[in-house]
Amino acid sequence: MDTPQISAPSRAPSSGVVHINTRHTSRFTVVGxxxxxxxxxxxxxxxxxxxxxxxxxxxxxxxxxxxxxxxxxxxxxxxxxxxxxxxxxxxxxxxxxxxxxxxxxxxxxxxxxxxxTPAGAPRPQPEPEPEPEPKPKQQPQPQPSPVRPAPAHLPRPETDKPAPVPAPASIPAPPRPSLPEPQVHDLDRHRTALDLLADLRRHEPRLLLGEADIHRLAPAVAAWFERDAHPDAVRRTLVADLPGSLTRPAGLIAHRLTTLLPPPLPTAVPAEEPAPRHDPLQNCDGCDRAFRAPEPGHCRECRTDLEEAA
Structure with a gap:
């Protein structure tokens, strides 16, 4: 009897990796x-x-x-x-x-x-040049077509674009003017200025100032007092015509104290001395000549003759 041939299983390598492969039917990528x-x-x-x-x-x-x-x-x-x-x-x-x-x-x-070009990809073949067509014996010359202006919406060529105008250099903002300072430090004026600034919220609730802002603005108010500005006039100037939205009351007060500072009062001119008063003219009772005297009587010469006769 013939003995059936049984194929022996392949022997695994003695060392190295052993592959157990399963055929993929979906979601796979072929990588070379x-x-x-x-x-x-x-x-x-x-x-x-x-x-x-x-x-x-x-x-x-x-x-x-x-x-x-x-x-x-x-x-x-x-x-x-x-x-x-x-x-x-x-x-x-x-x-x-x-x-x-x-x-x-x-x-x-x-x-x-x-x-x-990728490896294995077919390279494009050059196309054969077409044979030149025979020219006709008499070819009418084409009439020049009228040149039409290009539509306004089409972009112009790059060469027609004007050169970009360089942006102007930014001009730095001018520095803010400093708060006015009094020429002579007066303690009474300074205290009055502190009270006026702290009291502004009673006249306008939005003018609620912090303590640091009050001490910073007090010398400017004292400079107004130094220029003979009455406290009521200073208060009316700071409270009048406030904007609708007021977020920085201290900045508004500083701006008004700086820009609306009144000029100093002019120096008082002394009154002119009265002109010398002249006595009125009188007619002498003796010689009937005119002379100046506060009251009627005799002139100087007639008074001298009277004294010698006496």
């Missing part, structure tokens, strides 16, 4: 050994290339997005992308959209490319 066994690519680059080839078209593979997905840092991922780009498995180009935004286009190749 030229990538998985590449001798110049790092393990990070090989794994990243396999991951990119398994992604659907349009998936995001930016450095930050990959760093959020995997534990490798952005530096290692960027270096791996550069390796794949240098060995022809990846191509990245930057394009400007019509809106002006610059985006990066990434193309993944499952076969490494050399130059701009």
């Amino acid at each position: 050994n030229h990538l998985t066994q590449h001798s110049e690519l790092s393990l990070t680059a090989i794994g990243l290339a396999a991951h990119i080839q398994s992604l659907p078209a349009g998936a995001r593979i930016g450095i930050k997005h990959l760093a959020e997905r995997f534990p490798e840092s952005e530096t290692r991922i960027a270096a791996a992308l550069r390796e794949l780009e240098a060995h022809g498995y990846l191509k990245r180009t930057r394009e400007r959209l019509p809106s002006g935004r610059v985006v990066t286009r990434t193309v993944s190749y499952n076969q490494p490319v050399t130059g701009a």
Whole structure:
């Protein structure tokens, strides 16, 4: 009797990896050994290339997005992308959209490319040049068509664009004027100024000032008092015509104390001395000559003759 031949099972290798393969029917990616066994690519680059080839078209593979997905840092991922780009498995180009935004286009190749053409891809053949058509014996010359102005909505050529006007240099804002200061420090005026500023909230609740602002503004109020401004007049100036929305009452008070500071009163001119008073003219009772005297009588000569006669 014939003994049936029974094939002996293949013996496992004594060392190294043992493969147990299961045929995939869905959700698989074919990766060439030229990538998985590449001798110049790092393990990070090989794994990243396999991951990119398994992604659907349009998936995001930016450095930050990959760093959020995997534990490798952005530096290692960027270096791996550069390796794949240098060995022809990846191509990245930057394009400007019509809106002006610059985006990066990434193309993944499952076969490494050399130059701009993938390995194994058919190269475009040059098209044959068409034979020149025979010219007619008499060819009518075309009439020049009238030049029509271009529509206003079409963009002009780049050469017609005017040169960009440089933006004017920013002018620094002038410094704010400092608060007025009294020429002579008067303790009574300073106390009156402190009381006036603290009392403003009774006349206008929105003019509630802090203690630090009151001490800062008091010398300016004292400068008004030094220029003979009455406290009631100063209070009316600070309270009148307030804006609808008042958020910084101390700034408004400082602005008014600075810009509305009255000038000093002019120096009083002394009264002029009265003109010398002249006595009225009188007619002498003796010689009837005119002379000046406060009362009627005799002139000086007649008075002398009378004294000698006596």
